Amino acid sequence: MAIEGKQEAARERRIRLGMVGGGSGAFIGAVHRMAARLDDRFDLISGALSSTPEKSAASGRELGLDPARTYGSYKDMAIREARLKDGIEAVSIVTPNHVHFEAAREFLKRGIHVICDKPLTSNLADAKKLKKLADESDALFILTHNYTGYPMVRQAREMIANGDLGKLRVVNVEYAQDWLTEAAEQTGAKQAVWRTDPAQSGAGGSTGDIGTHAYNLASFVTGLTLESLAADLDSFVPGRRLDDNAHVMLRFAEGAKGMLWCSQVAPGNENGLKLRVYGEKGGLEWSQENPNLLWYTPFGEPKRLITRNGAGAGAAAARVSRIPGGHPEGYLEAFATIYSEAALAINAKKNGTKLDKAVIYPTVDDGVKGVAFVEACVASSKKNGAWVKL
Amino acid sequence: MAIEGKQEAARERRIRLGMVGGGSGAFIGAVHRMAARLDDRFDLISGALSSTPEKSAASGRELGLDPARTYGSYKDMAIREARLKDGIEAVSIVTPNHVHFEAAREFLKRGIHVICDKPLTSNLADAKKLKKLADESDALFILTHNYTGYPMVRQAREMIANGDLGKLRVVNVEYAQDWLTEAAEQTGAKQAVWRTDPAQSGAGGSTGDIGTHAYNLASFVTGLTLESLAADLDSFVPGRRLDDNAHVMLRFAEGAKGMLWCSQVAPGNENGLKLRVYGEKGGLEWSQENPNLLWYTPFGEPKRLITRNGAGAGAAAARVSRIPGGHPEGYLEAFATIYSEAALAINAKKNGTKLDKAVIYPTVDDGVKGVAFVEACVASSKKNGAWVKL
């Protein structure tokens, strides 16, 4: 082992957490639970884990939850927990997209902080209503655009904000997967079924599932505002009801141009989220599958490889790193950072203290932008790729 | 050293070659000369190397040409060489784009084979006229889309033709450089000056200089026909008269979709030509900067890295490889392959023998398509990115 490590934050009482969705067979629920646990700032004590009371109870038992705190519906859970003296302070919503809005509403209106999976909702109308509810609520709303938790993503954002790249010109982002290359939804695979079902996912397939992540990442790192887009969407797999591939051209308000490609039918790509940004003075390249590295290419100088907690990495990355450079942190650590940022925000709120400016988490506004992005992609594609404003 | 090598082809007499352009300070002329020399099938014996007789003579002396065979203009050269008993049999035209048409015409009409740099001409009207001339001439016309000479590009083409990827869905190609990140043309850098000058280059900047290579590569490897495109072109550097960045969406006649990005303002990219192709059954990825490798990703199987002359490489790649796997061949070797293919075709023509089907070289038709691509990009961009048919 190598260098002086980073200590856990000084202890505060753990935040009492509930979960909606995430029962047996779900993938993302388990991810949220590991993420909540890693930095030891949350206690999962309650859940409405499945769509039926029986399954929910069974999943609760598996997770060691008190049966009295396992509910058959998120509504019951919200009502009951809000009344308990030691009720949950925050809830993670990890259901398919179409449930996000109504579930979040029940908790927000009772002052329970919401940590919600993305995309925010299955349509823009719901997204806007949810934003209104969140803005009016005392509770916080945290959207788990988890890729913003990667230290080298924070590093890239800090460098661009510092002007290291000069005025930005080109932003290319892509998110390629291959798991829907064949018609997995026709074999009943749970993840494939709901993600290709407009009723559960909304108007976007790959655009909603992963395109929103790509768009969010580009926005988060560059700080640019997407002004309009032109999209060409396809459903290459016969019978598929939502897009499984999208090519999108981007125009940013600040004058930069870009491209976004998302695909779930690109064999050989597991989770290929990549961002490349070029400005007048240099470039940056980051890839999610090897996330501890960031290429920095100042024009006219040798390419530099900045590593997490290595030489050249700045304060923003160091703040969210746990272990020394060369000891890779991964997807769960980045996800856990979103939870830790949420905990810091929740505790500041509770204690009436000022939140450290360095704390960053995606909000309901990012969620609205993401759903607007999906609907703009769909609209543009229907209009033969015409430019659509956001 | 490792395995049994590849012998040079059985000797035929070297082909007598002339060159138009390529005098002192030119880059691509030297490349053509090395490419012509490597496989020992040509003898450079004549030239009209520069735009003035004095410079041409000086350049000829530097290259050791017979002063009697060094000309002040390509027209004089064509007239005189055509009359000589041992006159040139072929000519390489390596001038800026706007000279290609008229120079090629002089040689074609005298039955001298033309090996011409790309893009074919500086506008589509000239390109079509040149095609007519080439079609009517007994002489061959070879366009040096040199990237088609890379063994692993041939390998990719062969695999797709064999159906290894199934029906194609997505074709993403890009060509990124950074040498025009700043206004090099304003400092008088020769290469930058003519390449950013519409009078010498034509309507396209990066689209003409490198976008045509990207488009040609995608077409060559996939065998698909580009049906229409939607383009967003920019000149990011103040004062630049031609595009230095282009995002282009592609629709192929066979149903595949794609995108093409070319840029000369992407810091950190030296000569980043990359192709990715995905079909129903698998994918392929190739990058020019490490050209001896080809990723092959059959769906549902581990990724495979095929190497030049290594296991898994087929006949098309082996045919144009010179040395064992692990001994990298590069840009000049690929370029030399275009010359060797040209020599095989010229000799077959001369000898009245049937040309081996395996011999491949880009033709005037590819040239016309390239110029049409440039003009379509410019037209689409002027129409706010509307789809333009090719």
Next chain:
Amino acid sequence: MAIEGKQEAARERRIRLGMVGGGSGAFIGAVHRMAARLDDRFDLISGALSSTPEKSAASGRELGLDPARTYGSYKDMAIREARLKDGIEAVSIVTPNHVHFEAAREFLKRGIHVICDKPLTSNLADAKKLKKLADESDALFILTHNYTGYPMVRQAREMIANGDLGKLRVVNVEYAQDWLTEAAEQTGAKQAVWRTDPAQSGAGGSTGDIGTHAYNLASFVTGLTLESLAADLDSFVPGRRLDDNAHVMLRFAEGAKGMLWCSQVAPGNENGLKLRVYGEKGGLEWSQENPNLLWYTPFGEPKRLITRNGAGAGAAAARVSRIPGGHPEGYLEAFATIYSEAALAINAKKNGTKLDKAVIYPTVDDGVKGVAFVEACVASSKKNGAWVKL
């Protein structure tokens, strides 16, 4: 998000855990705590976290431990916890090496399971005594050779056991770092001070700190038995008292040969643990800094890249993976796997059930081998690199 995920194991009561060492400023203590937490099988409830009662108490408060369960010495802790009805069931020992033996003894003799950092002890005599104690105790002894928890390390081990490489010939392993390139110990850096102090570390510097990991990894993956070694050790930094670089040649009982290089003075290497194994039928290559990949090179076939939870990965890797391929798992996850394996073993012991054969964790025997390796390296180097038997 992509494919069907992996559910947490069905709940059993969490194992009550204590910790010796790991107070403020320690690195590896925090790593153990995160690792213990990730899979939710342990509750840290007690500690003797520092060498003085005051510091221990302060560190306990920071971690939210009950002050009544925070002790000034590991001996007090062992005595007291052994008497409590809800006393700790297991203890993590994360002190400098020279403390391992005595601390472990106190817990082992009271039937408390020990999870101990490596190297096992600071000298071979202690290591052998500790092995005797562990063998005689009812308690389990788990050594945190954490790199054996990486899924692709398990994959490599499984493939070799399956005979995919045929009889092994060459085993090259290396572990390169750069954090001791300068005399960090002279600036008081805590990690550097004790790791370069023979009294705390033992006879080996880089050989003990990281060479043991490299040796363990090679042994774990190949299943080979190291028969003898020849070593050349150096302390390149003036004033350094232990080796900071070692070149070691290896001979295995089964006929394979190898080399091991460990260095803490190799600029540009953060945590460069790499293993390459070659047999009659193929090879494997793995690198810790990008741990989700494994190169498999069957002789005469294209190279294959196997990814964690991707195509080609087998049962041993899948068993210890948490999330889909392309979502990188890192150092903490691998470390957590050691803890989860320990939990499975502890629970099986407690419940009197048969432990699943797939469960693997490093034991006191591996620890003895590691210390023997260090002492053999030192002995060989003193004898001018003569071969020393293990």
Next chain:
Amino acid sequence: MAIEGKQEAARERRIRLGMVGGGSGAFIGAVHRMAARLDDRFDLISGALSSTPEKSAASGRELGLDPARTYGSYKDMAIREARLKDGIEAVSIVTPNHVHFEAAREFLKRGIHVICDKPLTSNLADAKKLKKLADESDALFILTHNYTGYPMVRQAREMIANGDLGKLRVVNVEYAQDWLTEAAEQTGAKQAVWRTDPAQSGAGGSTGDIGTHAYNLASFVTGLTLESLAADLDSFVPGRRLDDNAHVMLRFAEGAKGMLWCSQVAPGNENGLKLRVYGEKGGLEWSQENPNLLWYTPFGEPKRLITRNGAGAGAAAARVSRIPGGHPEGYLEAFATIYSEAALAINAKKNGTKLDKAVIYPTVDDGVKGVAFVEACVASSKKNGAWVKL
């Protein structure tokens, strides 16, 4: 195409070249011919290409040589060519190792420059005699340690000479191949047969064939003097008469330590020559299979990737580069650089001019060192890996 290119050197008359060995089926002969041709400084006009007059004549015809200048033996060739007014000025010797000495002698003593493949001879006694002959001759002796021709190898050498790494500590070099994983020599493969035959190759197998390259590369780049070595050689393939794998520890006179691994039985390695050098201030890493890159890792700064003709590359690399960065040069170009350096030296000699100090080529001294290295490896291995002085 990108930036201003490099012009060919101003013309001098081509040097008249002959070749010994390199007939049909030989690999390295064709490589030498391409290398001699690329930069246009040699004319191949004569040959004794095979061991029998008939084969030699046939090979000469294939290459288009004048039959009168094709000889049945190198001795006839030397005698005859030395008498001709336009006889060869230089000869390339590309036979199996055991012929080098006697062939070279015939030409050296007649004042014909010798360009000889490595290793210099099949035993040290011959090597020393050859050195004496070369020293006494007016003719030059150039040994084709071709890897020293790579621009980034020159770059590494220049940086170390400049002190960019400070005092050197660790030098690790390896050369791994897999083409002898099975008993290819028993199937009659020509390259395998002679390379595994002590009578033709000398005492070393992989050590002679590729270990000498690795040793030469390490010496060339670092400028260090190898003082002693300890080696463990194996012939893993049953029936093989020479080593096919060697692990070697290195001690340099200047205090640095190192390891050399060469293997021809490492599946997945095609031509894996890699060098890593670490000093007090930084490190360098270079790999032959992607030779246009050089990693430079100054301690405490981000890793930098220097590219051929890119930012950060210095004069030594630029001098031997032909084309812009990003346009890969490969093995043949590096080999051609040795020929071009030889031509510069030969012409300087002929013209009585002072040779530019920047011109570098391997000499008979490097050849003697290489053969001494092989014999030291064999001797050490026979003495159970004892240290042997060089």
